[in-house]
Amino acid sequence: xxxxxxxxxxxxxxxxxxxxxxxxxxxxxxxxxxxxxxxxxxxxxxxxxxxxxxxxxxx
Amino acid sequence: xxxxxxxxxxxxxxxxxxxxxxxxxxxxxxxxxxxxxxxxxxxxxxxxxxxxxxxxxxxxxxxxxxxxxxxxxxxxxxxxxxxxxxxxxxxxxxxxxxxxxxxxxxxxxxxxxxxxxxxxxxxxxxxxxxxxxxxxxxxxxxxxxxxxxxxxxxxxxxxxxxxxxxxxxxxxxxxxxxxxxxxxxxxxxxxxxxxxxxxxxxxxxxxxxxxxxxxxxxxxxxxxxxxxxxxxxxxxxxxxxxxxxxxxxxxxxxxxxxxxxxxxxxxxxxxxxxxxxxxxxxxxxxxxxxxxxxxxxxxxxxxxxxxxxxxxxxxxxxxxxxxxxxxxxxxxxxxxxxxxxxxxxxxxxxxxxxxxxxxxxxxxxxxxxxxxxxxxxxxxxxxxxxxxxxxxxxxxxxxxxxxxxxxxxxxxxxxxxxxxxx
Numbered sequence: 001x002x003x004x005x006x007x008x009x010x011x012x013x014x015x016x017x018x019x020x021x022x023x024x025x026x027x028x029x030x031x032x033x034x035x036x037x038x039x040x041x042x043x044x045x046x047x048x049x050x051x052x053x054x055x056x057x058x059x
Numbered sequence: 060x061x062x063x064x065x066x067x068x069x070x071x072x073x074x075x076x077x078x079x080x081x082x083x084x085x086x087x088x089x090x091x092x093x094x095x096x097x098x099x100x101x102x103x104x105x106x107x108x109x110x111x112x113x114x115x116x117x118x119x120x121x122x123x124x125x126x127x128x129x130x131x132x133x134x135x136x137x138x139x140x141x142x143x144x145x146x147x148x149x150x151x152x153x154x155x156x157x158x159x160x161x162x163x164x165x166x167x168x169x170x171x172x173x174x175x176x177x178x179x180x181x182x183x184x185x186x187x188x189x190x191x192x193x194x195x196x197x198x199x200x201x202x203x204x205x206x207x208x209x210x211x212x213x214x215x216x217x218x219x220x221x222x223x224x225x226x227x228x229x230x231x232x233x234x235x236x237x238x239x240x241x242x243x244x245x246x247x248x249x250x251x252x253x254x255x256x257x258x259x260x261x262x263x264x265x266x267x268x269x270x271x272x273x274x275x276x277x278x279x280x281x282x283x284x285x286x287x288x289x290x291x292x293x294x295x296x297x298x299x300x301x302x303x304x305x306x307x308x309x310x311x312x313x314x315x316x317x318x319x320x321x322x323x324x325x326x327x328x329x330x331x332x333x334x335x336x337x338x339x340x341x342x343x344x345x346x347x348x349x350x351x352x353x354x355x356x357x358x359x360x361x362x363x364x365x366x367x368x369x370x371x372x373x374x375x376x377x378x379x380x381x382x383x384x385x386x387x388x389x390x391x392x393x394x395x396x397x398x399x400x401x402x403x404x405x406x407x408x409x410x411x412x413x414x415x416x417x418x419x420x421x422x423x424x425x426x427x428x429x430x431x432x433x434x435x436x437x438x439x440x441x442x443x444x445x446x447x448x449x450x451x452x453x454x455x456x457x458x459x460x461x462x463x464x465x466x467x468x469x470x471x472x473x474x475x476x477x478x479x480x481x
Contacts, residue, residue: 006432013428016421020219021133029219030417037420040427048382051247055256055383 001050008043012036063293064155066300070290071162077283078105078169080276084342085176087272088335088388092457093180094268095467100184104175105168107188108195112167116200118143120163122156123209135218137211141204159294163203166234166287167195173238176388178245178447180252181454184462186445193437194241202430203233207295212425215418222406222415225422228295229288229349231401232422239395240431242386244438249447251385253454262379265387270334277341284345285310292353309352309360310345316361317344317368324372336375339389340368346397350405359408367400399423 015036023029082101086094121127121141129136143149150160171191178187205212206227216224227233256262267273285307292298292306321340325333344364351363374392378384384391402423406416438447453461460466 006435009428009432011428013424016424016428020215020421021135026220026414026417030414033417033420033424036428037424040424044427047247052381052383055251 001046001053005043005046005050008046009040012038012040012043015039061155063300064158066303067155067158067290067293068161070286070293071158071165073286074162074165074283074290075168076279077287078165078172080278080280080283081169081172081176081342083272083276083279084338085172085179085388087269087276088176088267089179090265090457091268091468091471092459092466094459095465096184096458096462097175097179098467099463100175100187101172103184103188104171104191107191108168108171109164111192111196112164112200113147114145115196116167117147117150117160117163118145119197120200120204121208122159123207123213125208127204127209138209138214139205139211140201141208155294158290159207162287162290162294163200166230167199170199170234170238170241171195173235173388173390173394174242174245177242177386177390178249179387180458181448182245182249183445183447183449183453186441186447189445190245190438190441190447193441194237194434198241198430198434199233199237202237202426205425206233206422212418212422215421216412216414220414221418221421222411222413223418225418226296226354226405226409226411226415227350227402227422228353229284229291231346231350231398231405232426235346235349235394235398236402236423236426237398237430239391239393239398240426241434241438242390243384243395244431244435245447246384246386246391247435248438248442251383252387253451255385256383262383262385267335270338273335273338277338280342280345281311281314284314284348288349288352291349296353298353305357306353308357309355310348312357312361313348313352313364313367314341314344316364317341317347317371320365320367320369321372324369328372333372335389336372339375339393340371343367343371343393343397346394347401347404349398350401351408354405354409354411356408359404363401363404363408366404367397370400371396 016033019029019032086097089097121143126142127138128140129138204210212225215221288310289303289306317340321337322332325336344367347363347367374396375389402419406419
């Protein structure tokens with residue numbers, strides 16, 4: 001789960017860079033960047049769940 | 060050195076009050092048995108950060124318009140790293156760029172203190188020093204180059220017509236959010252303190268041992284933040300010294316709005332205002348101010364602070380109860396969330412050219428999607444060589460006795476003969 005979370009985080013950033021390069025129209029670019037940030041949000045959520053699942057008392 | 064540079068230099072001399080305030084906050088929010096290690100560690104980490112930055116960091120950060128490496132992609136030059144000589148060679152000490160060097164030497168120490176507070180009472184000082192080398196020597200300067208050194212985030216405005224490019228005059232991203240995300244990585248790797256999350260029931264409350272340190276640290280940090288935001292405004296937005304009054308007022312309004320909002324929220328939530336949460340909200344207001352103070356109107360700065368301080372107690376509770384993150388200083392929420400909100404508020408409230416909000420999102424996405432995973436990877440590798448978590452015995456007797464051999468309060472012991480009838 002942790003690895004998948006980092007995968008989503010990195011994918012989100014790559015989507016942001018692709019949006020900058022491939023989409024010249026401001027509205028499309030903004031929508032794509034927002035979607036990419038949402039992907040990163042999912043990644044953070046997955047990371048938090050992974051930590052919660054493993055968080056014991058004094059690891 | 061012209062008048063603007065002289066004012067900037069004098070302001071920068073006050074910046075160390077901000078990390079001093081954070082060091083007091085970190086020490087006060089710990090238990091008394093780890094207070095000396097927390098303060099000595101703060102000094103050590105500031106020293107390590109300053110040396111690592113001076114040896115390697117500056118050569119990777121550089122200044123806007125200086126020598127750098129670029130990658131050509133999509134018809135655009137992506138300036139990603141500076142190529143200055145090591146050990147501060149090549150710095151023109153009589154030019155304005157020397158002010159930026161001094162500011163960074165202090166600011167990188169401040170960033171290093173944020174994870175130190177979050178890993179308190181279980182993070183070994185030796186591994187924290189090595190981790191700080193990675194932060195101050197590589198992560199901080201590379202990201203700071205992108206934002207302040209003419210890198211690709213700073214050029215989003217000219218290359219992609221996104222407002223004025225990624226704006227972060229006081230370090231909400233480069234210092235606060237980077238420090239907060241590094242703190243998150245440290246908490247993930249080091250785990251929780253023993254007894255924090257019992258098998259059943261809610262997380263145990265481990266109260267701060269010296270709330271006076273905490274509140275005094277807040278007051279000290281305020282002065283440091285005035286200087287940080289004002290110096291950042293001169294160096295990174297080209298503000299004239301005469302225009303700094305608004306930056307200082309906005310910084311104050313952000314902190315005050317955050318504190319008052321936290322007072323109300325904790326009063327409603329717990330029945331009485333909570334001193335440590337209010338102190339943390341004050342600092343998160345300051346962290347948010349780093350993005351907006353030099354740019355927005357006073358009303359917008361006050362709004363930014365109120366939102367930051369009002370949400371912070373809830374976010375700290377969410378992280379502790381729902382995410383099971385044991386963060387004694389609250390650094391992840393205070394600096395991570397505070398910086399994040401400040402950057403978003405800058406995009407929302409600053410009357411800039413079109414696309415500013417997208418530029419701010421690109422910078423935030425870079426921190427979350429690139430810097431956070433990279434930091435986790437390198438810290439995880441470091442954890443194999445120099446384990447973060449201390450020996451269980453160290454946690455039991457406290458980091459002061461375990462790592463330093465003496466407590467912070469050697470006379471703070473109850474002797475049985477004190478209770479004998481006289």
